[in-house]
Amino acid sequence: MKGDGDHPDLQSRDYPVREDMAYQAKVWRFERCGWYVLVLLVVLGLLGLFSRGLISSREVISDNGHLRAEYEMFHRNGSTNAMKISLNGKPDATLELDIGGELLEGFSVETLQPQPLRSRNSAQGMRLWLQADGQGQATLYLTLRGDGLGLFRSRIESPGSTGVELVQFIFP
Template identity: 45%
Template structure:
């Protein structure tokens, strides 16, 4: 039987490239490209720092994630928080903690909440959401006179 070294060398190169690609995928997975991790966790703030949002950039369909929003305002006054965009279209809101003072729909696809701040005018709210969609979803959070844009990708 005759062996072709030229074909064998090509196969060896292909094996090495495949091994490096597999290693790259594993490394990106560990860093959070496909779920929670360094590449996925995002902390976004408004220009003056009165609005701060922690969320996951990459989600899996059916998985639960937490969205944490901090809003600062004047002590003693109720804070308004508006969420608009596609975030609620790509997921199901499972819980809000602590419960807002009031809540209403906002511009058809969003929600508007009135929050009770502490004595220093600070309010923190946690949203537990389950991703139901697939693809890229863009949203916007308004609070404390500032705006933060969110972008999330949901894998199938």
């Protein structure tokens, strides 16, 4: 029985056109690998590698459970993504929230819902005061627009609670 290399179509020849079939087989293998990489990138993109999705969605909770942040890890420059920050404290109390690190360097805050009772900017970031409900919970929804490029590390803290670290990457 003949092997695949013995098939007449896979033999190098000079007539009618000069062909190097060993080189052609290497090109075909390279193209096949390129197709695999392309399919892998499409699947990763659908899963959220370049923006919203399963790979990108993150939820971080402080050690004592009083602070929780839900956000997207991967962003595109110029696109908007939502972030949800939840705080637990005393019922009907005013809760403080510090947002610092590189978040404000790589993102612009488009909206804050509900509007905080007060806010203050500082060199480290910004401090917000939120009104807790009857169960002691306050939730802040932010819309962030990616303005930078690369990796940004941020920290969200609340007095009386351990903070949470956010890691976000903005693609061009």
